[in-house]
Amino acid sequence: MNGSKLLAFVVAWVWHATIILFVGMAVSQGTMAAELQTTRGRHITLTTDVSTSQLDTKQLVETFDTAVAAWESFFALPDHALNDWSINAYVMQDKAAFTKAGFLPLRVPSFTQGFAYGNSVWVMHQPSAYYTRHLLLHEGVHALVINCFGGTGPSWFGEGTAELLATHRSSRESVVVAVVPKHRGSVPYWGRISLIEKRRTENSIPSIETVMRYQGNLEADAESYAWCWAAVMMLCEYPEYKTAYLSAAREGRDTGVNFTRQFYQRLLPQWPVLSARWRLLCSDLHYGFDWDRNRISLSMSDSLWNGGTLERQVDASLGWQSAGIRLPAQTEFQISTSGRCTVAEQAGKTWISEPGGVTIRYVDGKPLGQCVACLVPITSSGGRSDEPLKMVSVESTQRFRCEKESWLVLKINDAVGERSDNQGGYKVMISGLR
Numbered sequence: 001m002n003g004s005k006l007l008a009f010v011v012a013w014v015w016h017a018t019i020i021l022f023v024g025m026a027v028s029q030g031t032m033a034a035e036l037q038t039t040r041g042r043h044i045t046l047t048t049d050v051s052t053s054q055l056d057t058k059q060l061v062e063t064f065d066t067a068v069a070a071w072e073s074f075f076a077l078p079d080h081a082l083n084d085w086s087i088n089a090y091v092m093q094d095k096a097a098f099t100k101a102g103f104l105p106l107r108v109p110s111f112t113q114g115f116a117y118g119n120s121v122w123v124m125h126q127p128s129a130y131y132t133r134h135l136l137l138h139e140g141v142h143a144l145v146i147n148c149f150g151g152t153g154p155s156w157f158g159e160g161t162a163e164l165l166a167t168h169r170s171s172r173e174s175v176v177v178a179v180v181p182k183h184r185g186s187v188p189y190w191g192r193i194s195l196i197e198k199r200r201t202e203n204s205i206p207s208i209e210t211v212m213r214y215q216g217n218l219e220a221d222a223e224s225y226a227w228c229w230a231a232v233m234m235l236c237e238y239p240e241y242k243t244a245y246l247s248a249a250r251e252g253r254d255t256g257v258n259f260t261r262q263f264y265q266r267l268l269p270q271w272p273v274l275s276a277r278w279r280l281l282c283s284d285l286h287y288g289f290d291w292d293r294n295r296i297s298l299s300m301s302d303s304l305w306n307g308g309t310l311e312r313q314v315d316a317s318l319g320w321q322s323a324g325i326r327l328p329a330q331t332e333f334q335i336s337t338s339g340r341c342t343v344a345e346q347a348g349k350t351w352i353s354e355p356g357g358v359t360i361r362y363v364d365g366k367p368l369g370q371c372v373a374c375l376v377p378i379t380s381s382g383g384r385s386d387e388p389l390k391m392v393s394v395e396s397t398q399r400f401r402c403e404k405e406s407w408l409v410l411k412i413n414d415a416v417g418e419r420s421d422n423q424g425g426y427k428v429m430i431s432g433l434r
Contacts, residue, residue: 160232288417
């Protein structure tokens, strides 16, 4: 082959290879574009590379749009304040595909589950449909509060808020946010309550002050998220704290210690009650926890007990109930109980219990229907973890010694989510010992 023929051959080969390269790139880009599906709603434009057999994008978009109305009400925003608010959301299996398509900017830091930046959120596809929805709502809450309030506040506040407003129960007709899941199977891969239960068995529940000192990026640590969720949930379930919470939310630009310091100062007169409620919540927080039956009335205005005999009623349909007094330190007293109540209905049979309980079932290691008492110190230790509260059975008459000034609380033992069919209660006599 002479030189001219060789040159012509090389040019022809290079041109042919170039054409193949460009065609290959076009096919590759066309395939990628075809894999990224977009679904639009009122408040969200959702793009994903997950197949429709694995991800119901229509349900995701509908859930998000419905949740926005609930968030507007939760934050006490003006009616229609979020009418024009929307985000771009990306649910991903392959981050690289979104980077190549220009949907995942390099300025977005590395993340394992989700991230919010401006009016965009990114979520990794999860092993369960529930948890994918949860993370999408979680990041959506971050985007919303940044839009409305300029920031999320420090980690404990921001992540607790996002967890609270992402934990949901949905059907085709409605979405309810800020719920306590009824059972583990309803929230697969979420796992927050399971982590709390584990720490409870280890007697290592953090104090509310410890949770509020969480700093910086929690890096999607599930246990930290669990405690932040529980703390913010409690703040929002008691009306006397919710006002302070909403005021703090509007100061979200402040992500430092000053935010928490000011929040603490707002609630300082109520702090002993808040801390006591935290300890009781953490001792009882299981799947199915029902706030309507488990809020507890405590007050620093409760009178200091003078040792006189008191009579109280303990309602079987409610959780912890205060005796309405503060017991002085070094007080010795006794509790006597009597009466009958209904604690369960099974297969048409009504189960009647007396203070000793019935052994058809045990809850937290004690018989169903048993009368239980607890002393909750008014002053906390201030340590990293709270000392475990001691739950004492009162089957008929039980003697106590109160080492520290405390509230006395009582309940009739039952699962936290199964009190709605209970009726009646026990009479309790509290007497001083000389």
